[in-house]
Amino acid sequence: MRILVIGSGAREHAIALGLSKDPKVTEVHVAPGNAGIAGMATVYPEATAVSNPEAMLALAEQVRPDLVVIGPEIPLVAGVSDVLRAAGFKVFGPSKAAAQIEGSKAFAKDIMQAAGVRTAHAEQITPGADDAAIEAALDRFGPRFVVKDDGLAGGKGVVVTNDRAEARAHVDAVLAAGNPVLLESFLDGPEVSLFCLVDGETVVPLLPAQDHKRVRDNDEGPNTGGMGAYCPLPWLPEDGVQRIVDEVCIPVAKEMASRGNPYSGLLYAGLAWGEQGPAVVEFNCRFGDPETQAVLDMLNTPLGEVLLAVAEGRLAELPALDWKPGYALTVVLAAANYPETPRTGDVITGADHPQVRHAGTAFNEAGELISAGGRVLNVVGTGATLEQAREQAYAVLEQIHLDGGHYRSDIALPAVRGEIHI
Numbered sequence: 460m461r462i463l464v465i466g467s468g469a470r471e472h473a474i475a476l477g478l479s480k481d482p483k484v485t486e487v488h489v490a491p492g493n494a495g496i497a498g499m500a501t502v503y504p505e506a507t508a509v510s511n512p513e514a515m516l517a518l519a520e521q522v523r524p525d526l527v528v529i530g531p532e533i534p535l536v537a538g539v540s541d542v543l544r545a546a547g548f549k550v551f552g553p554s555k556a557a558a559q560i561e562g563s564k565a566f567a568k569d570i571m572q573a574a575g576v577r578t579a580h581a582e583q584i585t586p587g588a589d590d591a592a593i594e595a596a597l598d599r600f601g602p603r604f605v606v607k608d609d610g611l612a613g614g615k616g617v618v619v620t621n622d623r624a625e626a627r628a629h630v631d632a633v634l635a636a637g638n639p640v641l642l643e644s645f646l647d648g649p650e651v652s653l654f655c656l657v658d659g660e661t662v663v664p665l666l667p668a669q670d671h672k673r674v675r676d677n678d679e680g681p682n683t684g685g686m687g688a689y690c691p692l693p694w695l696p697e698d699g700v701q702r703i704v705d706e707v708c709i710p711v712a713k714e715m716a717s718r719g720n721p722y723s724g725l726l727y728a729g730l731a732w733g734e735q736g737p738a739v740v741e742f743n744c745r746f747g748d749p750e751t752q753a754v755l756d757m758l759n760t761p762l763g764e765v766l767l768a769v770a771e772g773r774l775a776e777l778p779a780l781d782w783k784p785g786y787a788l789t790v791v792l793a794a795a796n797y798p799e800t801p802r803t804g805d806v807i808t809g810a811d812h813p814q815v816r817h818a819g820t821a822f823n824e825a826g827e828l829i830s831a832g833g834r835v836l837n838v839v840g841t842g843a844t845l846e847q848a849r850e851q852a853y854a855v856l857e858q859i860h861l862d863g864g865h866y867r868s869d870i871a872l873p874a875v876r877g878e879i880h881i
C-alpha cells in the first residue's frame with residue numbers, strides 16, 4: 460500500500476513512522492514533510508500549498524496513493540478531502556462540511572446543543588460590536604474569563620485569565636483581525652484529550668491523553684499549540700473513556716450523520732472532567748499535536764490498516780485495537796521566543812535519535828539541521844511507568860542542543876505525583 464500524508468509537523472512524523480511499520484505499507488510519501496521525515500519517507504518540500512485542493516489533487520495524481528492521510532486542520536477545513544474523494548482517492552479525514560466541528564466554534568456549539576453534550580456556555584461577539592456591548596458581554600462572564608478566537612488559531616487563539624483587562628485586550632485583538640470572538644464560561648477539572656476514529660456512527664477510541672498547553676512549568680505563561688503530552692491517564696476512572704464515548708462522541712457522530720454530514724476520520728474531543736463528568740472544551744477534526752506522538756507510539760495494530768478501514772467505511776469490521784502496556788510521553792523542544800515570535804535558523808545538534816519526532820526543522824546550505832518553526836521537535840519516551848517514560852524522554856532531550864531552545868520539565872509530573880483527582 461502506498462500512502463500520502465499531508466502535513467509537516469511532529470504529528471505527521473509520528474503518523475509516517477507508524478505507517479512505515481505496517482507490513483502492508485510499501486511506500487510512505489509526505490507533503491511537504493520536514494528534515495526528519497525526509498530521512499524515512501519521500502518528501503515534497505515544494506508542496507507547501509497544503510490547503511489548496513487543486514495543488515493537493517495534482518500531487519495525488521502524481522503519487523497515485525492507495526490512501527491519503529490529511530494531518531492538519533487547515534486543508535480539511537479548506538475541503539482538500541472532498542476534492543480528493545471526488546477524484547476517486549481514498550482519504551482519511553473529514554469532509555469540509557464535517558470539519559466545521561473545528562473550523563467554526565459556533566457550529567460545534569450548535570451540534571453539541573442538539574446532541575445534548577455537556578459544554579461551556581458561550582456567547583459570540585462579532586466584528587463591529589460597540590464598546591458597551593463588549594463590556595456588557597464581559598459582565599456576564601468572569602471572574603475567570605475564557606476568550607477564544609472563533610477561527611483556526613493553532614491552539615494559540617485562547618486566553619484564559621482572571622484579569623478582565625487582559626480578556627478585553629484579547630477580544631479587541633481578535634476583532635481587529637476581523638474574526639468573531641467567543642466568550643465562554645470556565646470549565647473546571649483536569650483536561651483529557653480523547654481521539655476517536657469515527658466512521659459515520661461507529662466510534663473507536665484511542666488511548667486517552669493529556670496535553671500541557673501553557674509554555675512554562677506549573678502551567679504558567681501563554682497558551683501554545685501544546686508543549687508535551689502523555690498517555691494513558693492513570694487518574695481517569697476505569698469507565699472514563701467509555702463515558703466520553705457514550706456521552707460525547709457517539710451523540711456528536713449521530714448528530715452529524717442525521718444532518719447529512721457523516722463524520723469520517725479522527726474526532727478529537729478536548730474535555731475538562733468536572734464535578735458533573737466530562738464536558739467539551741473543544742473539538743478538533745484531526746489528530747492532536749503533540750498527543751499523537753505519544754498515543755501512536757503505544758499502538759500495536761498496523762496503522763495503515765486502521766486508517767484505511769475508516770477511509771473505506773469499514774471501521775465497524777476492524778478487530779479491537781491492540782495497545783502496548785505501560786505509558787508514553789512526549790516533550791516539545793520549542794525555539795527561542797516561542798510562542799510569541801519564534802526565532803528560526805538556529806543549529807540543532809544531538810537530535811539524531813529514534814525517539815525524536817521532527818516538527819519545525821530544515822537543513823541549511825551547509826547541511827546542518829536548523830530550527831524552522833516554533834515547535835522544533837518532540838522527544839518520545841516510553842516505559843512500564845510514567846516515571847520511566849519521563850526519564851527516557853528527558854535523558855534524550857538533555858543530549859539535544861538548540862540555542863535559546865526551551866522545554867517544560869514537568870510533563871506528566873502532576874500525574875506521577877498523584878496530584879490529579881476528579
Ligand code: GLY
Nearest residue numbers: 670685747748749
Ligand atoms: N494538542 C492541541 C491540539 O492539537 O490542538
